[in-house]
Amino acid sequence: MVQEERNIAADVLKAMAHPIRLGVIEVLADGERTVTELYEELDCSQSMMSQQLKILCQQKLVSIRKDGTQKYCSLSNRDFLKLFDCMHLHLRKFLNFRD
Amino acid sequence: MVQEERNIAADVLKAMAHPIRLGVIEVLADGERTVTELYEELDCSQSMMSQQLKILCQQKLVSIRKDGTQKYCSLSNRDFLKLFDCMHLHLRKFLNFRD
DNA sequence: GATGAATATAAAAATATTATAATACCTATG
DNA sequence: CATAGGTATTATAATATTTTTATATTCATC
Numbered sequence: 001m002v003q004e005e006r007n008i009a010a011d012v013l014k015a016m017a018h019p020i021r022l023g024v025i026e027v028l029a030d031g032e033r034t035v036t037e038l039y040e041e042l043d044c045s046q047s048m049m050s051q052q053l054k055i056l057c058q059q060k061l062v063s064i065r066k067d068g069t070q071k072y073c074s075l076s077n078r079d080f081l082k083l084f085d086c087m088h089l090h091l092r093k094f095l096n097f098r099d
Numbered sequence: 100m101v102q103e104e105r106n107i108a109a110d111v112l113k114a115m116a117h118p119i120r121l122g123v124i125e126v127l128a129d130g131e132r133t134v135t136e137l138y139e140e141l142d143c144s145q146s147m148m149s150q151q152l153k154i155l156c157q158q159k160l161v162s163i164r165k166d167g168t169q170k171y172c173s174l175s176n177r178d179f180l181k182l183f184d185c186m187h188l189h190l191r192k193f194l195n196f197r198d
Numbered sequence: 199g200a201t202g203a204a205t206a207t208a209a210a211a212a213t214a215t216t217a218t219a220a221t222a223c224c225t226a227t228g
Numbered sequence: 229c230a231t232a233g234g235t236a237t238t239a240t241a242a243t244a245t246t247t248t249t250a251t252a253t254t255c256a257t258c
Contacts, residue, residue: 017112
């Protein structure tokens with residue numbers, strides 16, 4: 001990677017590096033959700049969710065389609081789900097996390 | 100992942116989400132380096148590198164062995180190198196990045 | 199066109215991150 | 229033991245992120 005790529009890659013990672021945003025990715029791995037479903041499932045405010053979704057969309061991690069008054073969110077790039085496997089192992093193997 | 104795991108996972112991702120720290124991981128993928136080699140190769144100050152290495156070590160992404168007056172850095176967990184493949188594709192496929 | 203449900207935006211305070219500069223801390227060697 | 233090379237720490241200013249609260253927008257329905 002060249003400098004410029006690392007800057008952008010860092011922004012993408014930063015977009016994932018937040019408990020709620022990680023939660024959104026995890027939930028959406030299971031399939032499409034509305035904004036309301038997301039903030040209920042992840043137990044945060046509507047405003048919070050809206051702002052976090054914006055960040056995820058900007059990095060093209062999540063995409064949104066509109067249907068009437070609701071918005072349906074889904075993963076743009078399922079490749080990054082691999083990351084959760086790495087992370088799971090890392091938590092157990094390197095940071096002392098119990099199962 | 101439960102809440103607590105997402106908090107920690109977010110910290111690990113945050114540790115990667117920085118141009119220099121990404122650079123360190125990339126360079127170390129190729130093999131061990133001293134601190135001096137790292138900051139010369141990545142073109143930043145010694146102090147900057149020392150601080151960034153600390154963050155990487157805290158999350159057990161990098162480990163350091165001492166040899167006399169120098170410190171040798173290496174990757175603790177090569178699993179995360181998969182991330183670079185995903186990222187490379189993501190940059191090209193989703194963010195309009197030329198090759 | 200008023201209402202209500204779903205979502206977005208703005209503002210602001212609290213906190214965290216980043217980057218730089220200055221200084222301190224080893225440790226090997228003369 | 230003074231020095232110099234390699235690395236760490238501290239302090240600080242600038243900037244960015246996080247979270248909450250309040251308000252705005254949009255759209256379907258009555």
